[in-house]
Amino acid sequence: MNYRHIYHAGNFADVLKHAVLARLIAYLQQKDKAFRVLDTHAGIGLYDLSSEEAQKTGEWIDGIGRLMKADLSEKASALLAPYLDAVRGLNADGEIRRYPGSPKLARMLFRSQDRLSAMELHPQDYRILSRLFEGDFQVRVTELDGWLALGAHLPPKEKRGIVLVDPPFEAENEYERLVDGLAKAYRRFPTGVYCLWYPIKKGAPIAPFHEALKALEIPKMLCAELSIKSDRDTTGLSGSGLIVVNPPFTLKDELHLLLPELKAVLAQDRYASQRCFWLRGE
Numbered sequence: 080m081n082y083r084h085i086y087h088a089g090n091f092a093d094v095l096k097h098a099v100l101a102r103l104i105a106y107l108q109q110k111d112k113a114f115r116v117l118d119t120h121a122g123i124g125l126y127d128l129s130s131e132e133a134q135k136t137g138e139w140i141d142g143i144g145r146l147m148k149a150d151l152s153e154k155a156s157a158l159l160a161p162y163l164d165a166v167r168g169l170n171a172d173g174e175i176r177r178y179p180g181s182p183k184l185a186r187m188l189f190r191s192q193d194r195l196s197a198m199e200l201h202p203q204d205y206r207i208l209s210r211l212f213e214g215d216f217q218v219r220v221t222e223l224d225g226w227l228a229l230g231a232h233l234p235p236k237e238k239r240g241i242v243l244v245d246p247p248f249e250a251e252n253e254y255e256r257l258v259d260g261l262a263k264a265y266r267r268f269p270t271g272v273y274c275l276w277y278p279i280k281k282g283a284p285i286a287p288f289h290e291a292l293k294a295l296e297i298p299k300m301l302c303a304e305l306s307i308k309s310d311r312d313t314t315g316l317s318g319s320g321l322i323v324v325n326p327p328f329t330l331k332d333e334l335h336l337l338l339p340e341l342k343a344v345l346a347q348d349r350y351a352s353q354r355c356f357w358l359r360g361e
Contacts, residue, residue, distance in 0.1 A: 084122045084123070084126070084180065084247075087136065087138050088126035088128065088133060088138075088139060088178050088180065089126065089128060089133075089138065089139030089142045089143040089144070089175075089178040090138035090139055090141070090142040090143075091138075091141065091142045091305065091307050091319070091345045092142075092276070092278070092316065092319035093139075093142060093143065093178075094142050094143055094146055094341065094345065095303070095305050095319055095321065095341065096181070096245065096274075096276050096319070096321065097162055097179075097181065097184055098158075098159055098162050098337065098341070099274060099303065099321055099323065099330075099334075100162075100181060100184060100185065100241070100243060100274060101159075101161045101162035101165075101184065101188060102158065102327070102330060102333055103241050103272055103274060103323070103326075103327065103330075104116070104161070104185060104188045104189075104193075104241065105161055105188075106327035106329065106330070107239060107240075107241065107272070108190060108193075110239075111192075112192075112237070112239060113192035113193055113194065113237045113239070114193055114194075114235075114237050114239035114240045114241070115193070115194045115195065115196060115235035115236075115237045115239070115240040115241075116182075116185045116193070116194070116195050116196070116240060116241045116242075116243065117196045117198075117228060117232055117233070117235065117240060117241070117242045117243065118181050118182050118185070118195065118196070118197045118198065118225075118243045118245075119198050119225030119226070119228050119229065119242070119243065119244045119245070119246075120198065120199070120200075120225045120244070120245045120246050120247065121180065121181065121182045121197035121198055121199045121208055121220070121225075122180045122181070122182070122199065122204055122208070123180065123199075123204045123207040123208050123211070124179070124180045124182045124183040124197070124207070124208045124211045124212070125169075125177060125178075125179055125180060125183045125211055126177065126178045126179075126180060127176065127177060128175060128176055128177065128178055129176045139175070139178060141307075141345065141347065142345065143166060143175060143178060144175060145344050145345060146159075146163070146341075146344055146345070147163065147166065147167075147175060149340075149344040151340055151344075152336075152340060154336055155336060155337055155340045158333055158336065158337055159337070161188055162184070165179055165184055165187045165188065166178065166179065168187065181243055181245065182195055182197040182208065182212075182218070183211065185241075186212070186215070186217065186218060189217060191217075193217065194217050194218070194219075194235075194237065195212075195217060195218045195219070196218075196219050196221065196228070196232055196235070197212070197218065197219070197220045197221070198221050198223045198224075198225040198228045198232075199220070199221075199222065199223075199225075200222065200223060200224045200225065202222070205220070205222040208220050225244070225246065226246075226256060226260055229242070229244070229260045229261075229263050229264040229267075230263055230264070230267065233264055233267040233268040233271070234267055234268035234271070235268070235271075238270070239270075239271075240268070240271050240272070241271070241272045241273075241274060242264060242268070242271050242272070242273045242274070243274050243276075244257065244260060244261075244273070244274070244275045244276065245276040246276075248277070248278050253277075254277065254283075254284055254287075254288040254291075255291070257275050257277065257288070257322075258288070258291045258292055258295070261273060261275060261292070261295065261297075261322075261324065262295050265295070265297055265324065270325065271324075271325065272323070272324065272325045272326065272327075273322070273323065273324035273325065274321055274322070274323050274324075275321065275322040275323075275324075276319065276320070276321055277319065277320050277321075277322070278316050278318075278319055278320075279304060279306055279310070279316070279317055279318030279319055279320055280310055280313075280314070280315060280316050280317050280318075281310040281311070281313065281314060281317070285320070289302070289358055292322060292358055292359075293358055293359055296359070297324055297359060298359060298360060299324065299325055299326065299357075299359065299360035299361070300322055300323070300324050300357070300358040300359045300360060301322070301323045301324075301326040301330060301331055301334075301355070301356075301357055301358070301360065302320060302321070302322055302323075302354075302355065302356055302357070302358050303320065303321045303323070303334050303338065303353075303354075303355045304318060304319070304320040304321075304352075304353065304354050304355075305318055305319060305320075305338060305341055305342060305345070305352075305353045306318030306350070306351060306352045306353070307342075307345050307346055307347045307348075307351050308346070308347040308348045308350060308351060309348055309350035318352075322358065331355060331357075331361075334355040335355055338353035338354075338355055339353060341353070
């Protein structure tokens with residue numbers, strides 16, 4: 080309950096997460112049929128990067144700040160365009176002062192038939208998120224532990240959707256909860272696209288986490304990781320990863336193109352790295 084994303088909004092981990100979320104939404108929009116995004120840990124939705132909290136860490140400067148100024152290849156620019164255009168749309172004068180969290184980004188990319196269910200447990204953040212989407216019939220905001228939503232809110236009535244699970248990782252067992260949460264959700268909604276975020280830092284149990292995911296025997300799980308520096312001299316975040324279940328068939332090739340460019344733009348030392356591979360599947 081103490082985690083506040085305002086300190087980290089727009090950092091390199093958000094860049095990876097939101098770039099992939101935008102690609103997943105674009106893929107589902109290739110069909111006219113409606114879909115729902117279920118965001119289990121939604122936050123406040125829109126972040127003021129000029130706030131005292133955001134300025135205290137300045138993490139966005141080396142994240143979205145770098146990316147907005149980067150000289151990207153034509154293909155990478157095209158793939159990132161929906162995401163970066165959304166950020167530009169919130170900052171008309173060219174200065175980056177506002178950044179969309181996952182629910183706001185999804186809503187900005189929606190068609191008229193698409194829907195969002197946003198879960199937030201922190202009371203203050205829930206109130207801010209509710210005000211942000213007040214009167215928006217395409218969005219439902221619920222004050223709820225996001226882990227519970229993986230049972231109670233699946234499957235969506237649209238029978239198509241993206242489930243974004245981005246927990247704060249305050250508790251020691253969050254990796255295990257991700258595995259258990261996915262297992263529960265997949266039983267209820269096996270055709271959904273799941274996007275699970277996790278931190279990479281010194282001592283993080285990444286290999287056991289991956290093995291536990293593979294043991295679920297879900298047919299298709301794609302892993303994407305981006306580390307921007309060595310973890311040897313820090314106790315903080317050095318990288319982040321995404322597990323995408325039932326990924327679009329185009330996603331792996333897109334990530335093979337995007338990840339090296341994101342690494343080049345966001346790297347903070349020579350130990351920056353990236354990888355994309357199948358945990359299970361092709």
